[in-house]
Amino acid sequence: MSAIEETEHGHGHNKNLAHHFDTLEQQHEANTLGMWAFLLTEVLFFGGLFAAYTVYRYKYSAVFEEASNLLDITLGAVNTAILIGSSLTMALAVRNSQLGNSTKTGHWLVLTIIFGMGFLGVKYFEWKHDYDIHLMPGKNFFHWQFAKKAKEIHTKEHSHRLPGPQDGVLKDDDPSLGVKARLESEQARLFYLLYFCMTSLHALHMVVGFGIIGVIAWKAYSGVFSPDYYTPVEIIGLYWHFVDIVWIFLFPLLYLLGAHLGH
Amino acid sequence: MSGQQQPIHQPASLQSYFIVFTILMVLTAITVYAGFQNYGVWNTPVALGIAVIKAALVILIFMHALHSPPTTWLVILASIFFLAIMLGMTLSDYMSRGMIT
């Protein structure tokens, strides 16, 4: 009977409590579990890509290492640091919301978005470079010989010059290169296909995150959250840390694969 | 609103967040350094091992898994278990194909 009375009286008292929950704590536990369960599906969602990566990495390990060597490790490492930084700011935002510091929560959330945008800014320049040297895996666009030549020029001449006619870059399927080179081009393209799918799916998650964090920051500034109601900050925090974890795995798997081959 | 102001969960200490952040940064540096070394077949295990430690720190401290109810742990373990099944059993097919000619 006591449970019934709680139900009857719990209503109306708190505008943050939805009608079908009995207590704020029950609501908090349900919402966080909901986010964890969502992250479970996200693990398997990215997991599909990781499965494809694992299989092709196993089948074409030598070429995957070669292909990975064309990515810029410095930018990748900087981005890893930026994203870990944004995870820290997010953790601090959650902590402040638990303590009831609404304005500070808002500040840390905004800082998280700024870090995230910094990450995507770096990513933009990486993608732009990959596009310039024809590593984007489109039909008749991906050009492995061209990309390798660009890398060679960069190492030898220390310039960002793109290969021109004087460099004599052959098409990937040029008969004089032989079957082996054509297979190498196909396998490198698979690496870059997975690279783009994984990084762009990751970036998409960040963009979605910006939107939600923005709304929650705005709510924080208007003082909605209190020590007994900070669930939205907590669950967007979980989401953002998950995005960070995905990158923690993507960085070594994509960027560091061929580092030991030397530049 | 004013009735119950104590938080649903006690926040973790500020210190713990900064310690974890520092460890994550150091591990990132280590993983980059290790990437340039050639450990032969151990290249990938080393890289993944460091990544797993980093992910574990984020999950335990930043995501508060350490102080979460058992259900959260169930979800985390289920993610790892089923991801391992998908990757492991798929790969077992590819790896055992060479065993017969």
Next chain:
Amino acid sequence: MSQLELKSGVTHAEQAHEVHEKPNYLNHDHSVMSWLYTLDHKRIGILYLVSITAMFILGGIMAALVRVELSTPKGDFLTADTYNKSFTAHGVIMLFFFLIPSIPAVMGNFALPLMIGARDVAFPRLNLLSYYLYALGAGIGMVALLYGGVDTGWTFYTPYSSTYSNSYVTVMAVGLFCIGFSSILTGLNFVVTVHRMRCPGLTWFRLPLFIWAIYATSVVQLLGTPVIAITLALLGVERTLGVGIFDPRLGGDPVLFQHMFWFYSHPAVYIMILPSLGLISEVIATFSRKNVFGYKIIALSSVTIAVFGFIVWAHHMFTTGISPYAAMVFSFLTFSVAIPSGIKVFTWLATMYKGAISFETPMIYGIAFIGLFTIGGVTGLYLSTLGMDIHLHDTYFVVAHFHYIMVGGAILGFMAGLHFWWPKITGRMYSDFWGKLGAGIIFIGFNFTFFPQFILGYLGMPRRYHEYPEELQLLNVMSSAGATILAIGYTLPLIYLTHSFFWGEKAGKNPWGATTLDWTATDSPPSPHNFDQIPVVTEEPYHFERKEAGVVSH
């Protein structure tokens, strides 16, 4: 009013009278908008019911096209191309647009909060979003069909689907992507609801068995569906960009597609059958008026089936060039699924043994289910035997096997559930005579349709061809004739249930004398907020002798 309800001595007549006056979830607001924007789990369940019925009819028409074509050996009714599109449409509609949301989204939405004493699911808005994602996905699928359809089969095997097919594969993939997310959100909602919304006293081992089954199903939805989503996304990328993820000409691996596809699609079979298994446990217990035999082992076998479902997927790929060693492991694991399934069958039989069985319509469906599910399951063991599968792979034996599971199992389970909860959903009874007649016709029609297909497959008739050798015509005609009977059987419930909805006699709170909260603690139809008072559970479900009066101990 609520004080009155608490008195346990209210007679049935008084209850029925009260139902008439109290607002319920159906009549408290009649406007169209109140249905389209509803957050009430019961109304969302009804929205699903209407939608999947439409999809079922459409999928049935596609099956009719296939069966008419196959009644003669020559391809004289449909061209090969149209035939391919018909069976693909049949498969896609029936599996993704009908079966996946059938019991979880209709019965689960309606009954789950009622059975666990909750006012709603944990996330009502997410629930409505899930419905609209389903509607959007189905709509996109219909666009793909209207523009000419898809001819790849429901399995979308690459490289045919990614490189060669000229049909609307990408559009269909987008539709299925939406449906997938709808399914994920429903699963997520149910998992959280079962964990966090149970009423006081309702511990895990006091949950009705349907809840265990729907919980296991939801876990499968959460774990499997994202993988098919990303697989279809990669398929779309491959088709639009012309790059090879799965196309062997471009360095890809088509077998990888099959691995990823079946990682979802085998567990998806359990999304369809598991809720039926749980539902049948409810029906068998209720109409045997006896506590279920082996409650805990039935509950845990649902979870076991869900987990085992994830480690057997490559048994669909024995002939597609996977390694013999992996094939042996997958074959062995597939056999092990028979253990929890067998446990269920035997516990149902043990529950019925010496029970006070009454043969009302849901029970007829329930008994039919046990027989057909057993045949479907045992023939599955033939197929999981490596050597046998080489002979039977992609023949009508496989078609018959999975129809025994999907139709004989999942759909009969759905029918049992629909007839079981119909008085609760609408507050009205249907004609038991017509109900039993319909069940009988469906049973006869079903066996006539699909049993000959076992023989056809054993004789070597491959699936997915619109022509066949003349000597197989007799069995094919039998199958087509059976399909006609089956169609009549399906039409009957549509008629008598519609009739009952408007003119059926009032059902009263608990017409079957069931013991779970959905029957004992709510009116028929339930009030908009389910319970006047949140019930408190003090004992295990299915104690029939003590709950005869239909009263919960408060």
